[in-house]
Amino acid sequence: MKMIKYKNIMLLTVLLLLVTVDVKAENMYYNMVDDSGKIVYTTGWKVRIGDEFITEDNNRYQITSIQGQIAYVKLLEKKDVAQLSHFFVSNFADLLELQRVYAQDNKKIAIYHTHNDEAYVPSDGTESSDSGNGGIIKVGNVFSDALAKEGLEPIHVDTNHVPHDDMAYERSRRTVVQLLKQSPAAIFDIHRDATPPEAYQANINGEDITKIQLVVGKYGPTGKQIEEYALQMKAASDEQYPGLVKGIFFAKGGDYNQDLHPKSMLLEVGSHTNNREAAERGIAMFAAVVPSVIGVTSANNSNIEGKSGVGTPAAGISGSVKSIGWIILFFVIGTAVFLFLSTGSMREAKGKLSNFRRKEFANFWGKKYNKDKEK
Structure with missing residues (x-):
């Protein structure tokens, strides 16, 4: 029984050693040095060969070797x-x-x-x-x-x-x-x-x-x-x-x-x-x-209460809704201009659009179109 107990303690100790997580050690930090000898980054985190980091100016480096508290790095992108x-x-x-x-x-x-x-x-x-x-x-x-x-x-x-x-x-x-x-x-x-x-x-x-x-x-x-x-x-x-x-x-x-x-x-x-x-x-x-x-908005002039405010009366109509409205309007105007140019007159353009509606969208309009004919 004692032997089994000791084995369990040893197994638990080994497991704890295997699942250790990197933590910072006070007064122990690493300087990352590039090919020119310049220090490009400093951190108190424990580093390993193969680790990567992105600097303030958005250069991504990888650690290639470590000597004491100096980690040598290469630029990736x-x-x-x-x-x-x-x-x-x-x-x-x-x-x-x-x-x-x-x-x-x-x-x-x-x-x-x-x-x-x-x-x-x-x-x-x-x-x-x-x-x-x-x-x-x-x-x-x-x-x-x-x-x-x-x-x-x-x-x-x-x-x-x-x-x-x-x-x-x-x-x-x-x-x-x-x-x-x-x-x-x-x-x-x-x-x-x-x-x-x-x-x-x-x-x-x-x-x-x-x-x-x-x-x-x-x-x-x-x-x-x-x-x-x-x-x-x-x-x-x-x-x-x-x-x-x-x-x-x-x-x-x-x-x-x-x-x-x-x-x-x-x-x-x-x-x-x-x-x-x-x-x-x-x-x-x-x-x-x-x-x-x-994905939320902070306080601003359009958002009086300082809450999210998107789509609320305080914020008014959202920019996306306005954009969709403009897209629809431009589409309608563009279609009208195209028909006018292709037919030469508004009357013929109107007739062409009406004919297109009857033939191309007959299945879509379905029952409503048939009811209109019966009337």
Whole structure:
């Protein structure tokens, strides 16, 4: 019996070692260096050969070798995420907006913290709170308040998941499952990174802020969908606040609970070496990007109440409905002009159109046409 018990303990230990998830180690970060010797990216995430990331200027790199805290990378491609975003907007915006006219917008945004102990040394006096009430919770509060000002409905929970170890994501997974019961449109897991301060420092519109890193897990059924979501989010951010999103890091250590929701994103808001106040200003800016990415509109002059407003009396007739009306009008006018030019007179054009209606649409009009003849 004792032998079986010991075997079970050993098996459990092995399983725990196999399912470990990458976590950041304080004061341990990696500089990504390209062929010219230039540092193109810095992150506190554990990196592996083959890992990929997208920089602030949308260059996609892959890690080819690692020596200590230096990761050597090669350029894979330059992704024009802004052009991709404009393509979708120009070709599908009206269609998507029309769909939202007939479907109630979901404005619920869930926010939680897998590592709720994380803090900011300059402001909080420590990099981690043993109680789990780290400064990252205050950053989440600011994010929640900023989302509410955009007309969204944030659901911010500060559930404790300490200690800060490999199993924290398993504990926070239970939190996500509970949040899913409220059917949020998107879910954000708010963290801070562990790098030198300059990796995240920025000034946008005269405000000192910290940049934001998007983290995408590579495992799970939603992996590719999450990657496309991150690209869309960066494109929207680049358009509204250039330089706000530091980049996208593809972490191979796990799915980070992103397999539970197609619009789930892990955000790194600054580093432990940055001021929390700067992180709060950065996340407040990012909140303004969220509505367009999840498919709802934020407060504007046409949307008096600051809610979604699409298709409501406050917002007036939507742009897509107006566009469809113009398309129909142009079609009718174009048809009339074509018939006039092909026949030479309005009378002959009218007769040709009437003849076309009787012959070509006889089956479509069916009973109504027959009833008209009987009368």
